[in-house]
Amino acid sequence: PMQAGLGTPDAIFDIGKNKRVTVRQFRNVNLIDIREYYLDNSTGEMRPGKKGISLTEDLYDEFLKHRLNIDEALRRL
């Protein structure tokens, strides 16, 4: 899970009802986090769950470079 120490996200994008992409900087490294969230009943707030991954901006760019190939692979399924 994303701990408080990892910095408050600068931007939050909802993808589906319980998944979010967040953008933040931690120790001068830009991070894009794609993660499941759950409703914390005690506070009524959405909290980051265990399922997810943080990509540095470099790896995020690398991921986007594969976009057309990913689309092609999806079309082949």
Add this chain to the structure above:
Amino acid sequence: PMQAGLGTPDAIFDIGKNKRVTVRQFRNVNLIDIREYYLDNSTGEMRPGKKGISLTEDLYDEFLKHRLNIDEALRRL
């Protein structure tokens, strides 16, 4: 981790030395999995680790729709 039961990936894309995007179909649902991998010393093969997330094609499309906003958020960091 991705279990054998979740289907063999149709396509594998390396992003960085220990992260992969895989594309596969499971129960007629197209999945894009973004995940850390580790070297299994007993077999010499790369194996999926715990850190990662599987997105359905719908959520993947939703994610890509936020691409420009994510880029903008990164520029603001």
